[in-house]
Amino acid sequence: MLVGVDFEPGTQGGPFPHWLNKRANPLPRSCPGDGWKVFVPHSSASARIVKVALCILPDTVAAHVLEVCDLSIQPHRAGICRRCWPSGPLDPLTVTEFLQQIVNGLALGAIYALIALGYTMVYGVLRFINFAHSDLFMLGAYAGALIAPRLGTLLPLGGVANALVTLVLAMAICALLGVLIEILAYRPLRDRPRLVVLITAIGISMLIEQVAQNGRLGFGPEVRRFPALIPDVTWHLGGVTLGSTSVIVFGVTAVLLALLTWTVKCTRVGMAMRAVAFNEKAAALMGVNVNRIISFTFAVGSALAAAGGILFALNFGKIDPLMGVQPGLKAFVAAVLGGIGNLPGACLGGIVLGVVESVVGGNPRLTSYRDAVAFAVLILILLLKPEGLLGHRTKEKV
Amino acid sequence: MKPPLLDIRDLQVCYGAIEALHGISLSVNEGEIVTLIGGNGAGKSTTLRTVSGLIRARAGGVRFAGEDIGQCPPHEIVRRGLCHVPEGRMVFANLTVQENLRMGAYLQRDASVVAREMEYVLGIFPRLRERSQQAAGTLSGGEQQMLAIGRALMSKPRFLMLDEPSLGIAPLLVKTIFEQIVAINRDRGITLLLVEQNANLALEVSHRGYVLESGRVTLTDAAAALRSNAEVRKAYLGG
Numbered sequence: 001m002l003v004g005v006d007f008e009p010g011t012q013g014g015p016f017p018h019w020l021n022k023r024a025n026p027l028p029r030s031c032p033g034d035g036w037k038v039f040v041p042h043s044s045a046s047a048r049i050v051k052v053a054l055c056i057l058p059d060t061v062a063a064h065v066l067e068v069c070d071l072s073i074q075p076h077r078a079g080i081c082r083r084c085w086p087s088g089p090l091d092p093l094t095v096t097e098f099l100q101q102i103v104n105g106l107a108l109g110a111i112y113a114l115i116a117l118g119y120t121m122v123y124g125v126l127r128f129i130n131f132a133h134s135d136l137f138m139l140g141a142y143a144g145a146l147i148a149p150r151l152g153t154l155l156p157l158g159g160v161a162n163a164l165v166t167l168v169l170a171m172a173i174c175a176l177l178g179v180l181i182e183i184l185a186y187r188p189l190r191d192r193p194r195l196v197v198l199i200t201a202i203g204i205s206m207l208i209e210q211v212a213q214n215g216r217l218g219f220g221p222e223v224r225r226f227p228a229l230i231p232d233v234t235w236h237l238g239g240v241t242l243g244s245t246s247v248i249v250f251g252v253t254a255v256l257l258a259l260l261t262w263t264v265k266c267t268r269v270g271m272a273m274r275a276v277a278f279n280e281k282a283a284a285l286m287g288v289n290v291n292r293i294i295s296f297t298f299a300v301g302s303a304l305a306a307a308g309g310i311l312f313a314l315n316f317g318k319i320d321p322l323m324g325v326q327p328g329l330k331a332f333v334a335a336v337l338g339g340i341g342n343l344p345g346a347c348l349g350g351i352v353l354g355v356v357e358s359v360v361g362g363n364p365r366l367t368s369y370r371d372a373v374a375f376a377v378l379i380l381i382l383l384l385k386p387e388g389l390l391g392h393r394t395k396e397k398v
Numbered sequence: 399m400k401p402p403l404l405d406i407r408d409l410q411v412c413y414g415a416i417e418a419l420h421g422i423s424l425s426v427n428e429g430e431i432v433t434l435i436g437g438n439g440a441g442k443s444t445t446l447r448t449v450s451g452l453i454r455a456r457a458g459g460v461r462f463a464g465e466d467i468g469q470c471p472p473h474e475i476v477r478r479g480l481c482h483v484p485e486g487r488m489v490f491a492n493l494t495v496q497e498n499l500r501m502g503a504y505l506q507r508d509a510s511v512v513a514r515e516m517e518y519v520l521g522i523f524p525r526l527r528e529r530s531q532q533a534a535g536t537l538s539g540g541e542q543q544m545l546a547i548g549r550a551l552m553s554k555p556r557f558l559m560l561d562e563p564s565l566g567i568a569p570l571l572v573k574t575i576f577e578q579i580v581a582i583n584r585d586r587g588i589t590l591l592l593v594e595q596n597a598n599l600a601l602e603v604s605h606r607g608y609v610l611e612s613g614r615v616t617l618t619d620a621a622a623a624l625r626s627n628a629e630v631r632k633a634y635l636g637g
Binding site: 268271272274275277278279281282283284285286287288289290 | 450451452471472473476477481482484488489490491492493497500501502504505549553
């Protein structure tokens with residue numbers, strides 16, 4: 001957040017900050033003062049990358065970035081043109097704020113990871129993107145909102161136990177719904193081209209959203225308050241605030257990830273899942289009931305989406321029938337970012353995306369760009385590393 | 399006389415509009431090794447895939463141990479003791495050798511039986527023991543074939559179908575694999591149906607053979623007789 005650095009169009013010359021001009025000069029200890037100008041050409045690709053770096057990093061770090069990028073030698077390639085940039089100086093993001101955004105980003109990323117796992121698991125076994133997945137996320141949140149108040153009157157449990165039962169019930173309901181969707185909509189199309197199934201998935205997604213928005217059939221279009229399932233407590237660590245919701249998000253995600261890892265790595269059904277993902281026919285020749293494994297995959301993926309939905313609703317306090325759309329798309333980006341079909345990749349992708357989005361969004365001037373950043377990440381990944389961070393390039397062996 | 403273990407009657411199979419098998423009939427008796435020979439596209443692999451349930455027949459029937467299995471899904475057929483080692487081996491490259499073998503015993507819930515079978519397979523293919531913790535994708539072609547056969551044996555089959563077990567494998571390993579095929583048949587009484595491009599080698603270990611040509615059985619005889627048949631020699635055994 002280079003305060004007061006003025007970005008002007010142009011290619012050469014101009015007054016640069018002293019540490020941009022002379023490499024040997026020591027880095028500034030504090031924010032550079034007002035009135036500096038950085039001149040850059042409009043179309044420099046490296047300038048755009050530096051632009052993002054400058055905006056999301058605290059300025060002491062940003063100065064290092066400029067130094068490491070050797071921009072003191074070619075200063076005209078650094079910085080941002082004013083025409084491409086919101087006018088006025090960027091607000092500073094202190095180290096504390098930066099850390100705060102990292103914490104927020106990790107919580108958001110954990111939720112993305114939970115949703116992304118469902119996308120990637122279904123892709124692993126069926127090689128298509130289940131676009132209705134984001135609606136199971138929404139249904140999970142609604143299930144939670146509907147169950148929680150009734151549960152309170154039925155079972156006189158403590159708050160945390162109540163929250164836990166709500167979570168488990170919502171996950172079970174969504175698991176069932178996920179399996180049902182697969183059996184009714186996708187299974188009859190198993191031998192058709194992938195595109196047919198993909199379009200069906202989009203159709204199912206729209207169907208669920210429309211029904212949910214309908215007041216008589218579904219929940220109605222209005223935004224609802226999500227019940228506070230857990231007492232709201234905040235802790236202060238240094239300058240960083242940590243809410244009980246974030247802690248719950250981390251805790252629940254960690255437990256679910258551990259359970260999933262154990263299931264996939266150590267159990268018979270997990271081994272069968274991996275076998276089906278690798279080669280459905282060969283798995284069938286081992287005596288695996290492929291349909292049952294696919295149902296199981298949908299159940300697990302949908303349950304994770306439901307958990308993500310409840311955590312998301314808990315984090316933001318409100319739900320609506322279209323709440324799944326944005327997080328669903330982001331989680332899809334996360335799955336691609338990590339390498340679609342790869343479980344650790346989906347988690348990593350979710351966390352990375354959540355952190356990047358929060359850090360960018362944490363800057364008041366850039367808040368409206370936070371979604372654009374997520375999709376810019378998708379485009380970059382597709383351009384530079386289509387197999388994703390942890391994915392493998394698929395090789396056809398003859 | 400006992401009815402054959404596998405009895406295929408008038409099997410017709412289509413890929414889309416193209417008929418690949420025009421009514422094949424063949425049978426395999428308990429304890430036999432039978433080979434299907436024939437050129438590319440003769441329908442050998444299609445026959446095996448239809449028997450194991452990967453492809454549905456358009457007409458005709460497949461009976462195994464006296465029961466009609468024509469409409470069964472693949473996992474039901476494996477449950478009955480009929481196991482298919484497909485062409486191209488299809489080992490699970492993302493799983494370790496040991497996990498691949500455990501997948502073979504997927505239907506076997508008794509851990510002690512699985513352990514015993516695992517010991518047997520690792521005994522006949524010691525190479526697999528050395529590599530048991532390695533991902534199967536890192537094995538050589540011959541080792542993968544051993545793994546594919548070992549994996550099939552893990553299900554304790556009565557009947558094993560092997561599709562091109564020597565394809566793309568070093569000659570020394572081919573010898574090992576065929577020795578084990580004979581041993582499996584002799585020691586464990588497993589009935590075998592082989593599809594093999596190396597017809598000479600296959601007929602050497604077999605009791606009987608069928609010659610397939612463009613989706614039809616054109617000749618059947620004892621293996622020794624096929625090997626001395628002038629036409630078979632000319633077409634498949636290199637003169």
